[in-house]
Amino acid sequence: MASIHLKPINEVAQRYGIAQEFLIPYGPSIAKIDLSLIKPQAPKGKLILVSSITPTPLGEGKTVTTIGLSQALNFIGESCIACIRQPSLGPVFGVKGGAAGGGKAQVLPMEKLNLHLTGDIHAITAAHNLAAAALDARLYHEQRLDRQFTEQTGLPRLNIDVNQILWKRVVDHNDRALRHITVGVNGGVNGVERSDGYDITAASELMAILALSESLKDMRQRIGQIILAHDIHGKPITTEQLEVAGAMTVLMKDAIQPTLMQTSENTPVLIHAGPFANIAHGNSSVIADRIALQQADYVVTEAGFGSDMGMEKFFNIKYRQSGIAPSCVVLVATLRSLKANSGKFDIKPGQPLPAEIANSNVELLAHGCKNLGWHINNAKRYGLPVVIAINRFPTDSDEELDYLRSFALSCGADGVEISDAFAAGGEGTAKLAKVVTQACQKQHQVTLLYPDEMSLTDKIKAIVNTYGANNTLFTPEAVSQLTQLEKLGFGHLPLCIAKTPLSISADPTLKNVPENFDVTISSFKVSAGAGFIRAYAGNIMTMPGLGTLPAYRNIDIDDQGEIVGLS
Known part of the structure; x- marks a missing residue:
């Protein structure tokens, strides 16, 4: 994006009240922030948590929406900072070639974010x-x-x-x-x-x-x-x-400082941490949130995968530990992803879209919208307003968009608006920003799924019940581990469900809103330092593999040192 004018990072920081003395420069457009900036008084800002429907290979545009919404809030006259996780080199070279947003709603310099950043x-x-x-x-x-x-x-x-x-x-x-x-x-x-x-x-x-x-x-x-x-x-x-x-x-002493960058519209972005949303909580850092909420009126952050994964863990792990509560949840959906969530197609990354998904098909959309309805209800159980962001594609039909809007409102959404963040940046997301600010003004009280003192067995059942499972089953190994964890004094910890993100259930083949299924917990492991217990529901891959057509094939560098193919 050579036409984008990046400001010196100190100018971006000063606009939001971050003085030069708190910046540790990493070149002209990147800086770490010294933690002495954090003040003990209550933050002034409101946190907006972005999640989504069940992910599909087609992509929902969560990061694009997160960046676009943060730009839009500044566009309509509010002050806003975005907080996102740092991309892993694994997906960058293996799957998608980058994780900085896209189009007119991305973090820049994009190649710095995706490659090493501040180490x-x-x-x-x-x-x-x-x-x-x-x-x-x-x-x-x-x-x-x-x-x-x-x-x-x-x-x-x-x-x-x-x-x-x-x-x-x-x-x-x-x-x-x-x-x-x-x-x-x-x-x-x-x-x-x-x-x-x-x-x-x-x-x-x-x-x-x-x-x-x-x-x-x-x-x-x-x-x-x-x-x-x-x-x-x-x-x-x-x-x-x-x-x-x-x-x-000692090796991580600098890593605890968040990294400050900017978007294509010079909105500040704090990049910090990058935990998985299956075996960890899948959200950016508490420290980044605190700094951003202290310096801006609104902060937009993103939770990994769908609302059954990163959003659930934001509340039951991150909020439980930090006390930082969102004022609104934004669920991202696209017409094509909802149609893909119908379960009627076996969609693989990189393959041409089936005609039924590519073309207008309200009947198919209505079937897939059940998944959106579940995620709206799931977000609502935490006591917050819920806004639906429709990440629009050029081929989307007005008939389908109108149906989706009506459906979401009928399911209890507090607002629905189209986002054109990719094509038009903050201006294209301004209507969504106004709906979100209105939702943030509503009275709310966060409700968690379980108290600390509940037994681990009942905690796991409380979460699995939200999936709609008939039963929660435990292997003999899991039962033995539960007993041992309680004996060792870890029974008060929250739970982190390690399961597939591709289904509301723990079975990736069960699409849309599964019915008549059980969830089997095969084992438990404690993350005593992080402060949660991992409950494994299925074979969770913690070391991905490269596909037959990995993204690194398209990444190169020209004679002038410009990186190509990283998008």
Whole structure:
């Protein structure tokens, strides 16, 4: 977007009351923000949480809408800052070639956002893998020295159970060959031979900790609570016991500062953290929210996947820990995604659209709109106004748009408006912005699905009941783990459901609004530092793989150093 005029980042910051002294420049258009900017008084701004219908391969345009809405709020005379997660290199090179929005509603410089940015993800990778290396080293030396270990080192034996090591290594690429590996091959000086594997960096508990931390001190304490393994007696072994928590925090000391960028219309955007919305809460950071709400009248942030995923976790995990409540939920929908959600087609990324989806088809849309109705009701259960943003495409028919508007209002939406963010930026989203500001003025009170003191079993049932499941089932392994988690004192923690984002249920093949299904919880794992328990409902992939036509094929650089194919 060579025609876009980017302002010096200090000018963007000063317009929103952020003085030069709080900026740590990373070139002319990027800066980190010093946390001393955060003040203890109550923030002045209202938070707008953007979620969506059930995601499809066609894309719903959540980030485009988030950026466009933030631009639109400034366009109509309000002050607004957007807060979004940092893209992972995995999807950038593997699936979609970028995650900065698009058209006239994107974060710039786009290539900086998508490639390394200020190094936060690399810092998390380094800190995470330091803990993995430290754990394997301790295992090796304790086995090598046996009873002489304490005598020679002065350290207590941790007695690590080689079959109960929980901390995999991470890398920020899609690399299926690393899902299951063997480390310490041949033993001896190579270490202890054992089975291991890699996750993608966004799946690291450190990423969730970064997003939920309130300060450097809080992050240090959380990192010290991470459980890396169990000993031979079944007791947890933490990073604090391994004496690696301090060094891990040192590697992440700059990552805790959010990064300030700007949109194509010079609206400020805080980029911070990038946790998965299945095994983590899938939202940008508490720190970014606090800074933005302190400096602007409105803050627009985005939750991962659909309202059954990132939005549910925003309330039951992020809000529960931070106390930061939205004033409005915006659900993004498109005509073609709703028709795809009908379940009548097997749609694959990159394939031509079926004619029934590409052309006007009110009957098909009406069937797919059931999915939107479910998400409206799901968002409403948290006690907030809900606005529907229709992300419009040029081929959308007026007949279908009118039907969608009427349907959403009949389901209880507090407003419905078209967004032309991609084609027209803030001006194209101005009507949506006005509807959202009106919704934000309504009286509301956040309602959570369960209290802290509820048993873990009842917490999981409370969430699964919202999916419409007939029953919540538990494997024997899950039952045993639940008992152990309660015994270890983790029963007060909120739950993070790790399930497919492609269905309201835990079965990706069940489309639209599934009926007559059960959800089976296969296992539980505690993220003690992040402060939640993961409940696995299905085989959740934490290390994606590259497809047959990965995005990196289209990415290159010309003789002048301009990056092409990254969009």
